Amino acid sequence: MRELLYALRFGLPLLAVVTNLSAYTHTVKKGDTLYSLSRAHGVSVEVIVKANPNINAAALRVGQTIEIPGQPNVTGSGTTSPPAVSVTGGGVPTVHVVKKGDTLTAIAKQHKVTVSDLTAWNKLASPQINTGQKLKVSAPPLTVTSTMSATVSGTDAVSASVKPAPPAKPLTVIQPPPEKYLFVSRVKKQIDAPKISRQWKYIVVHHSGSRRGNAAIFEYDHRRRGMENGLAYHFIIGNGTDSGDGEIEIGGRWRRQLKGGHLRTELTENGVEINETAIGICLVGDFEKDRPTRKQIAALIELVNYLNKRAVAAGYAKPRFTVHGTIHPRHTDCPGKNFPKAALFRMFGAGSGE
Amino acid sequence: MKIGSVQIGWALTVTVALGFLMPWVRFAPTAAFDDQAEIVAQLAEDNWLCDYVLMNNHDWRALRQNPAAGESGLQVALTGRDADDAARALAEILFGEAGFKNKALLLAPLLAAAGAVALMRWKKARHWLIALMVTQAAFYFYLRWQLRDAYVNRLVLELNWGVWLTLYGLALMTLIMSVRALLPPKVKW
Numbered sequence: 001m002r003e004l005l006y007a008l009r010f011g012l013p014l015l016a017v018v019t020n021l022s023a024y025t026h027t028v029k030k031g032d033t034l035y036s037l038s039r040a041h042g043v044s045v046e047v048i049v050k051a052n053p054n055i056n057a058a059a060l061r062v063g064q065t066i067e068i069p070g071q072p073n074v075t076g077s078g079t080t081s082p083p084a085v086s087v088t089g090g091g092v093p094t095v096h097v098v099k100k101g102d103t104l105t106a107i108a109k110q111h112k113v114t115v116s117d118l119t120a121w122n123k124l125a126s127p128q129i130n131t132g133q134k135l136k137v138s139a140p141p142l143t144v145t146s147t148m149s150a151t152v153s154g155t156d157a158v159s160a161s162v163k164p165a166p167p168a169k170p171l172t173v174i175q176p177p178p179e180k181y182l183f184v185s186r187v188k189k190q191i192d193a194p195k196i197s198r199q200w201k202y203i204v205v206h207h208s209g210s211r212r213g214n215a216a217i218f219e220y221d222h223r224r225r226g227m228e229n230g231l232a233y234h235f236i237i238g239n240g241t242d243s244g245d246g247e248i249e250i251g252g253r254w255r256r257q258l259k260g261g262h263l264r265t266e267l268t269e270n271g272v273e274i275n276e277t278a279i280g281i282c283l284v285g286d287f288e289k290d291r292p293t294r295k296q297i298a299a300l301i302e303l304v305n306y307l308n309k310r311a312v313a314a315g316y317a318k319p320r321f322t323v324h325g326t327i328h329p330r331h332t333d334c335p336g337k338n339f340p341k342a343a344l345f346r347m348f349g350a351g352s353g354e
Numbered sequence: 355m356k357i358g359s360v361q362i363g364w365a366l367t368v369t370v371a372l373g374f375l376m377p378w379v380r381f382a383p384t385a386a387f388d389d390q391a392e393i394v395a396q397l398a399e400d401n402w403l404c405d406y407v408l409m410n411n412h413d414w415r416a417l418r419q420n421p422a423a424g425e426s427g428l429q430v431a432l433t434g435r436d437a438d439d440a441a442r443a444l445a446e447i448l449f450g451e452a453g454f455k456n457k458a459l460l461l462a463p464l465l466a467a468a469g470a471v472a473l474m475r476w477k478k479a480r481h482w483l484i485a486l487m488v489t490q491a492a493f494y495f496y497l498r499w500q501l502r503d504a505y506v507n508r509l510v511l512e513l514n515w516g517v518w519l520t521l522y523g524l525a526l527m528t529l530i531m532s533v534r535a536l537l538p539p540k541v542k543w
Binding site: 031033034036060182183246291295297298301302305338340342343344347 | 383389390392393394395397398411415444447502503504505506507508509510
């Protein structure tokens with residue numbers, strides 16, 4: 001689906017639909033939001049809203065059509081436009097056998113393509129070509145399959161093998177952009193820096209129990225209390241007092257992949273201290289009295305998802321999301337009654353120790 | 355029959371009272387958490403219009419799913435955290451834990467009725483009209499702030515028609531009262 005959409009952006013026509021490079025008309029389905037559309041089509045919400053001044057951004061109606069700017073406009077006339085590209089059944093790239101006296105420039109001119117296209121399609125390291133050499137003079141074929149919901153007459157499941165003739169540029173399927181992080185991106189390098197050297201089985205969320213603080217303050221406090229590795233947590237998420245609202249700070253224990261110091265040492269699992277396998281995330285605030293800020297929760301969701309991804313990428317199982325009071329119920333109510341535990345347990349799966 | 359501010363005021367009072375007796379919140383343990391990026395974006399951005407005037411996508415979707423299910427405003431106001439029903443217990447978190455007790459929700463229909471009476475007697479008690487208008491506006495924005503603040507709680511606790519009828523009824527009542535207060539005394543409306 002995404003490959004199709006990205007291909008569409010670069011002008012690939014679908015079989016039996018008319019396209020032009022102005023806008024794509026999307027028919028709103030159940031569950032669609034401007035945000036989900038913006039993500040799916042790689043354009044910002046603002047751009048969509050600007051292109052559709054009459055829509056109610058808070059309440060899209062099912063069946064409503066929305067212009068997605070910068071997308072090929074797909075309409076249902078049932079004819080193929082006279083495009084710069086043509087649809088072929090086989091999708092086999094045209095091949096030119098080099099004859100004596102041929103040059104790249106002459107071949108490019110003959111097939112109405114550019115020298116750089118030829119170089120790219122044939123992965124040529126130098127402009128030198130040899131007699132008898134076979135050169136691709138069109139882009140490799142691309143098979144596109146879509147179940148896109150758009151105002152297309154007939155079927156909305158389209159499958160076509162398309163070959164541009166002659167293409168202006170080599171046809172490549174643009175990969176979707178890498179996932180964007182609103183909070184993690186600022187510290188992504190620091191999170192990624194240490195190689196994960198142990199199986200983290202839990203992600204345990206705490207609150208600081210104080211209305212303000214940051215990693216440096218807690219580090220000082222924990223050292224003063226005799227913790228030789230300093231800050232007991234691996235991550236701190238600020239509340240806008242002594243660090244930014246939703247700002248993620250990385251503790252030394254994460255950088256050095258050390259065990260946490262955030263749970264009681266007597267808490268064990270199969271004879272192993274749970275601190276050995278539990279990542280500690282502390283949200284600054286006293287959630288017995290206040291609520292975590294919206295940005296703190298947003299940062300927490302992103303961080304947990306990112307840590308899960310990293311664990312899986314490193315070949316480990318996803319750590320279980322839980323909170324201090326759940327893992328050690330007789331000892332503490334941390335992270336406080338106002339922490340949205342129920343919703344986050346639902347969000348991160350049934351194995352969250354609820 | 356001539357429709358003036360008094361008639362509109364009473365109609366809004368009835369709306370608020372009906373809304374108070376209709377479902378407000380329902381426990382939605384199977385709420386969709388698939389698009390966590392959308393949830394993060396909603397939490398990260400400050401959208402004043404959606405937070406305090408309109409409603410966000412999640413609330414709008416919830417409204418259309420199961421309009422008859424849930425606990426009424428009256429039930430939420432009269433039951434506490436120990437209630438067996440998960441919705442009522444969670445509603446306490448939604449409306450109660452940041453210093454705003456659930457029983458204060460009973461003020462909603464009372465304020466609306468008082469507003470209608472103030473509209474009837476505005477000539478004799480203009481200061482009451484203004485005081486009630488300010489109280490209603492404060493009550494509305496306080497509730498909206500609570501709902502905004504408890505956004506993540508609300509991912510397992512969907513709001514239903516009752517809460518919106520009550521809130522918008524109060525908001526409209528405040529608007530009618532402010533228009534009446536601003537109009538010159540000799541203008542009949």
